[in-house]
Amino acid sequence: MSADVTPTLDSGSTAWMLASSAMVLLMVPGLALFYGGMVRRKNVLTTMMMSFVAMAVIGVQWTLIGYALAFGTSHGGLVGWDSSLVALNGIAPSRLYADKGVPELVFVMFQGKFAIITPALISGAVAERMKFKTYVAFIALWATLIYCPLAHWVWASDGWLFKLGVLDFAGGTVVHISAGISALVLALMIGPRRDVTRGLPILPNNLVLTLTGAGLLWFGWFGFNAGSAVAVETPVAGAAAGLAFANTQAAAAAAGLAWMLLERWHHGKLTSLGLASGIVAGLVAITPAAGHVKPWAALVMGSLASLVCYVAVQAKTRFGYDDSLDAFGVHGVGGILGALLTGVFCFTPVAGVLEGSFAQLGKQALGVGVAMLFAGLGTYLIAKVLDVTVGLRTGEQEERDGLDLHVHGERGYHLESAS
Amino acid sequence: MSADVTPTLDSGSTAWMLASSAMVLLMVPGLALFYGGMVRRKNVLTTMMMSFVAMAVIGVQWTLIGYALAFGTSHGGLVGWDSSLVALNGIAPSRLYADKGVPELVFVMFQGKFAIITPALISGAVAERMKFKTYVAFIALWATLIYCPLAHWVWASDGWLFKLGVLDFAGGTVVHISAGISALVLALMIGPRRDVTRGLPILPNNLVLTLTGAGLLWFGWFGFNAGSAVAVETPVAGAAAGLAFANTQAAAAAAGLAWMLLERWHHGKLTSLGLASGIVAGLVAITPAAGHVKPWAALVMGSLASLVCYVAVQAKTRFGYDDSLDAFGVHGVGGILGALLTGVFCFTPVAGVLEGSFAQLGKQALGVGVAMLFAGLGTYLIAKVLDVTVGLRTGEQEERDGLDLHVHGERGYHLESAS
Amino acid sequence: MSADVTPTLDSGSTAWMLASSAMVLLMVPGLALFYGGMVRRKNVLTTMMMSFVAMAVIGVQWTLIGYALAFGTSHGGLVGWDSSLVALNGIAPSRLYADKGVPELVFVMFQGKFAIITPALISGAVAERMKFKTYVAFIALWATLIYCPLAHWVWASDGWLFKLGVLDFAGGTVVHISAGISALVLALMIGPRRDVTRGLPILPNNLVLTLTGAGLLWFGWFGFNAGSAVAVETPVAGAAAGLAFANTQAAAAAAGLAWMLLERWHHGKLTSLGLASGIVAGLVAITPAAGHVKPWAALVMGSLASLVCYVAVQAKTRFGYDDSLDAFGVHGVGGILGALLTGVFCFTPVAGVLEGSFAQLGKQALGVGVAMLFAGLGTYLIAKVLDVTVGLRTGEQEERDGLDLHVHGERGYHLESAS
Amino acid sequence: MKMIIAIIRPERLEAVEESLREVLDEGDNFRLTTDTVEGHGRQSGEVEYFRGQTLRPRRVEKLRLTVCVNDAYVEKTIAAIVKGARTQPNGAVGDGKIFVVPMEEAVRIRTGERGGQAI
Amino acid sequence: MKMIIAIIRPERLEAVEESLREVLDEGDNFRLTTDTVEGHGRQSGEVEYFRGQTLRPRRVEKLRLTVCVNDAYVEKTIAAIVKGARTQPNGAVGDGKIFVVPMEEAVRIRTGERGGQAI
Amino acid sequence: MKMIIAIIRPERLEAVEESLREVLDEGDNFRLTTDTVEGHGRQSGEVEYFRGQTLRPRRVEKLRLTVCVNDAYVEKTIAAIVKGARTQPNGAVGDGKIFVVPMEEAVRIRTGERGGQAI
Numbered sequence A, B, C: 001m002s003a004d005v006t007p008t009l010d011s012g013s014t015a016w017m018l019a020s021s022a023m024v025l026l027m028v029p030g031l032a033l034f035y036g037g038m039v040r041r042k043n044v045l046t047t048m049m050m051s052f053v054a055m056a057v058i059g060v061q062w063t064l065i066g067y068a069l070a071f072g073t074s075h076g077g078l079v080g081w082d083s084s085l086v087a088l089n090g091i092a093p094s095r096l097y098a099d100k101g102v103p104e105l106v107f108v109m110f111q112g113k114f115a116i117i118t119p120a121l122i123s124g125a126v127a128e129r130m131k132f133k134t135y136v137a138f139i140a141l142w143a144t145l146i147y148c149p150l151a152h153w154v155w156a157s158d159g160w161l162f163k164l165g166v167l168d169f170a171g172g173t174v175v176h177i178s179a180g181i182s183a184l185v186l187a188l189m190i191g192p193r194r195d196v197t198r199g200l201p202i203l204p205n206n207l208v209l210t211l212t213g214a215g216l217l218w219f220g221w222f223g224f225n226a227g228s229a230v231a232v233e234t235p236v237a238g239a240a241a242g243l244a245f246a247n248t249q250a251a252a253a254a255a256g257l258a259w260m261l262l263e264r265w266h267h268g269k270l271t272s273l274g275l276a277s278g279i280v281a282g283l284v285a286i287t288p289a290a291g292h293v294k295p296w297a298a299l300v301m302g303s304l305a306s307l308v309c310y311v312a313v314q315a316k317t318r319f320g321y322d323d324s325l326d327a328f329g330v331h332g333v334g335g336i337l338g339a340l341l342t343g344v345f346c347f348t349p350v351a352g353v354l355e356g357s358f359a360q361l362g363k364q365a366l367g368v369g370v371a372m373l374f375a376g377l378g379t380y381l382i383a384k385v386l387d388v389t390v391g392l393r394t395g396e397q398e399e400r401d402g403l404d405l406h407v408h409g410e411r412g413y414h415l416e417s418a419s
Numbered sequence D, E, F: 001m002k003m004i005i006a007i008i009r010p011e012r013l014e015a016v017e018e019s020l021r022e023v024l025d026e027g028d029n030f031r032l033t034t035d036t037v038e039g040h041g042r043q044s045g046e047v048e049y050f051r052g053q054t055l056r057p058r059r060v061e062k063l064r065l066t067v068c069v070n071d072a073y074v075e076k077t078i079a080a081i082v083k084g085a086r087t088q089p090n091g092a093v094g095d096g097k098i099f100v101v102p103m104e105e106a107v108r109i110r111t112g113e114r115g116g117q118a119i
């Protein structure tokens, strides 16, 4: 980075950042479909809403204060703040971000999409039973008290974890570990769904949606990962972006394949949900490593991600908690694995275990540990407060009849012929 | 704009225009899903077709004559024409648009997507009862006689409204007001749906589609608004695009949130349709202002859009016209509000009311008035002619059984187990 | 192409290649929806899986050896190979592709998406009855033994067909003809579906999916065609890309319109499947010509594509083979037509029949013939081997109950109220 | 008490409900249960098209109507259904059928009432 | 033998199944057939909203339950259904109905058994 | 006249229709009504998988067949259904049941015909 020359706008980098910001936003509807297809008909809308509402709530929060907290002038590397950034007021359209030749407003938006999708990921763990109002309050608090500081630690140039050299190319730690752990904590606090307790089978209402969602997620993830080159290279649309793009593709493909083979071996069927889950697991695992490892390593990481996540998902049945859509099993576990393996396979900007240096792996482990502790504890406290005040869980009647009707006053489908 | 230096191709700007043109096209399927989910099962295909057919019909019309009419050499600022532009024949691939460093063909395509989606918006007002053939004829005529001239007035460098200084960054006036008013006129001429008259509840067949459509619309709208920087700045992928992108995001989020809160207060439920509608209302309202106001203003405009549109939508029940999917209530009203508020909140290139100058507000009001009059009257005449010749409305039998079967010879779903 | 000056990275071109690579990937879910909607409820998942699984299988294959085979150092113009390209290992992130100012890894990914979608196209011909395992093995072999060599012949700078001057801008020959012919061969070998033989009507389970898929395909196709400018021009995001984009739009629109009118004339209904099919036929036909013809020619090619494909599709009923979703009827026939018409309408870089030179048409015919022979024969051999080893077709019970349950252990929808 | 089961065209439900209201409605809403069935009979389903190919479903989507009434109402009910369900002055194939089945008991779950007044 | 047809609230199915199990289950699972129907009665459907507009469906989604039993079981079965399906101590509109129809024959396809033991 | 209600495996419908055609078809198509129901019986639903977890639905999707015939046809019809619906030589759990209910009247809406010839 040559900070001495005054940076000028690079339209190519800006074009890519604009496109990738839009692509990351599309991941939210993608997630809504991915999750929405897995629940029962009576909860399809509320489940999708849990993702969509994040676009509204965090969309506003990020514009007002989120960006200031995450990327404002650092206070001791712990949190950012700049009153001039409130409502992005002090950011002239022409002001460029760092030395990247990209308008800062574009960078703000790109980062904002991350802030939106992260809490939405959590919803997978509490689907079909969490009070919607409480959920909305939760993600607003969570984004402010957990996500923004964590993003500051890991991504802001003065963040303490960043300074320590923890690598997190596109958010394995900030996004997936934090969301995954918080999901687990919430799932434990809120308890299993009624029908899980009663041992009744819960059949996904529409796997077509889940597959479609996985497709949109894969598409958007290219923006998510390759766009994150904005942190490391000028021009943004260059070598690092290309590497991240290739690794994203390789890991997702390998993971999808691996999950399918695992299922085939485990119970003989090749489920579509399995392929979709593998794809997502691979995308999660490569996220922190996207710009740091070689494509062959991405293939390995993707395969391992499916293996480890598959096992983790089975665990929930054993331990009897109800991480409904495996937000922890896939995002939490996949994120942890990815963050650690980054320390093993990375070759740029620093060498990893494979090239004989264990230092980075240690840093990665530290990052993982910190994120788990902070997000886990923070979630527990926020949820506790909400529990005693507004309550976490809907009534039994609501849960039985479905939240769509009770909370949203709608039904997902009206396909009866008479209508 | 430095028109003295001969402009050279800017690959970054071109990259962004290519991407955003594609994104705007994706809004059409998005709209098809958004609308298609709200109607009854028996009309889901015909409703989606009303959007898709615009891609075909206007896609051809724009290539043949549309662009020439809208952006050809101006004749008195009233309409464009250039025989060399017919079928885009005279446009060498290497020819650049104005001083923007973008091939003119790309600009043609970008503008063409606007011409496609605008008439499609109208279909929301006449869903479930308009004759499909007539609709196809209508949009072809409407695009040629209303849209092209209006686009010329407002966006062509010699257009009379443009010269007067009316601001319409991405089409609040040209797209949303014109479509909204035309929608209202058509709805009034065609009359309410049979079951609306009979006071029967009309249940949306698939709100999952509507939510998905809203997601695609939000995504595409970034191309719609941020791509429109092509009119104001070189490079296109620069400050103006960034500002437009940020405002689009802020307004949509604020509007979604506002609509939800309104509903909560009004009847206690947080509908998914409400969130989706709010998002769209916000996107509509910010369209004319995207490159002219600050993000905080976008938040305000978005919130106001939901408030005003929500009230407007309730009006239809009172006044007893059947704007089936609220094409007027959301696009018309939201567009008018946005165009006017642009005159209030704009800070670039000219100052608005907030900075003490009322001049711009006046110009905006003029633009709004002209667009309403022209589109309203024009639609009335076109529809009148079609009414007496081919007829506007399908027979009662068709309406009762659904248009999918009668017009398209298909059913949207075949989910019965036996098949 | 000025190969003497050392090329430098062009962020604009890279931005467009990144975006278009992602867009092409999105075509795969698009295809899954397009095909998935046309089959019966009991096979919706397996049909979608046939597309999704290609992302996993070919995604890995391409990274490991596919790229090396298609674009590695040429061996007699027949096939490429470079051990250094295995797992993309020898490609430094900063290495640029040819003189295009784009990182080679990005080019690898862009090409990889083509390799993924091509075999997926074939699945349309064998839907609802082919053994899934066999299908997976088939596409892996097909991609390696047919697609990679063919891509080398036509697109690699030393490929023998490329040297002969065969034009295939974005894959009419390599993608659509090869897939279409292979689809026909497979359909003939595997035989018609049980219910086709028994003359029972097969009703599409969800045309909403098919329309949505067509929308995503159209969107992605802009990346597919306009991104292919990477082969002919620097900067990639320039004139050629713009021309390809415009032609893609014009052809798709004209084709959609033409198909609709044909149906109206043929049986009086305007089916949504027809509009969607026309759009795809037009996109297929313009693919080889996108950067070589004028927009008016694109309109003509699109219209002809619908006419010819429509007739071809009717043929299958006459000849009694069961190309279930018309992979041959649309992609094969449309591809052949497009490749030949390219020789008629092309004006750049060489003149076509219209400008008095018949030479190019001859070359195009050669390319078509070679591709048909090679792909047809190759497919026959691969399928034969698989037939005697693992078998091509599922058992009668599976076919009757649907493959979703038997192969994937899932049902596409669980919309019954009790659940 | 009888259980009257009628199989009609879905689009005639409105008409049938109207004519039933006249004969069955005494103050509070008259009661009725409907479900969708597939009929295999003389009439074949509405033609659909698949890329120019004509699909003629052998099954027709029909609406099944179940009304339980006291004996005194049977004829009136049948007449009302026929009146509402017949399409042309002298009917058309597909207009449907009415079947009458004896019923021995009716129970209103809410109150536990039995027989006649439970209907 | 009687065919007992009950129309209940979908969400009460669980409760009804439990109370039926007590009276009908002898070793192997008791048998039962259900389908979804639409009820037109006093009760109107759950309110839904469309952009602030209130939609009050005139039809209610109901669950129809069919149990065929030998005469000895009829009363027990009715009692069990009432027990499971009634919502409040003294019921609410929409709790549903039970209809009993005589049955002349029952055949178990698997074995061809007839009558009582085929049920 | 009897109403014959059979609950069979959806995939056996074809076979049943064929065997019914033999006994019921006189010139014009024989008539039949079907709907989809859920069976709760000995047989449990087809297993599905959710991320390695086995889901065993307690309900089975079944097809319900309703044929109204004149008394003379009852036994033939039952035999035909059994013939078509039984899966293995000596049947398997889930093959289903046939129930016969007396019917007092049948009306052809189209013509107003009653009784025997209306069927």
Ligand SMILES: Nc1ncnc2c1ncn2[C@@H]1O[C@H](COP(=O)(O)OP(=O)(O)O)[C@@H](O)[C@H]1O
Pocket (backbone or CB within 6 Å): D007, D038, D039, D040, D041, D042, D043, D060, D062, D092, D093, D094, D095, D096, D097, F031, F032, F033, F034, F066, F067, F068, F069, F108, F109, F110, F119
């Ligand atoms: N005997 C029967 N048993 C069962 N269902 C019948 C019978 N007769 C008619 N139906 C049902 O009624 C529907 C309409 O019958 P329809 O074809 O109108 O009879 P018709 O041609 O004698 O007027 C049929 O599709 C079928 O579902």
Ligand SMILES: Nc1ncnc2c1ncn2[C@@H]1O[C@H](COP(=O)(O)OP(=O)(O)O)[C@@H](O)[C@H]1O
Pocket (backbone or CB within 6 Å): D031, D032, D033, D034, D066, D067, D068, D069, D108, D109, D110, D119, E007, E038, E039, E040, E041, E042, E043, E060, E062, E092, E093, E094, E095, E096, E097
């Ligand atoms: N006489 C009847 N004939 C057919 N269906 C009936 C009849 N009475 C009730 N039902 C069905 O039972 C459902 C519940 O009835 P309900 O409204 O609870 O009766 P009540 O109000 O007398 O308790 C109704 O929606 C309707 O589907």
Ligand SMILES: Nc1ncnc2c1ncn2[C@@H]1O[C@H](COP(=O)(O)OP(=O)(O)O)[C@@H](O)[C@H]1O
Pocket (backbone or CB within 6 Å): E031, E032, E033, E034, E066, E067, E068, E069, E108, E109, E110, E119, F007, F038, F039, F040, F041, F042, F043, F060, F062, F092, F093, F094, F095, F096, F097
């Ligand atoms: N007594 C009954 N009452 C209602 N439905 C029944 C009864 N017996 C069987 N059924 C229906 O028939 C279906 C098939 O029954 P099945 O399990 O084959 O009986 P069996 O095991 O005795 O052969 C069941 O799923 C259920 O839907």
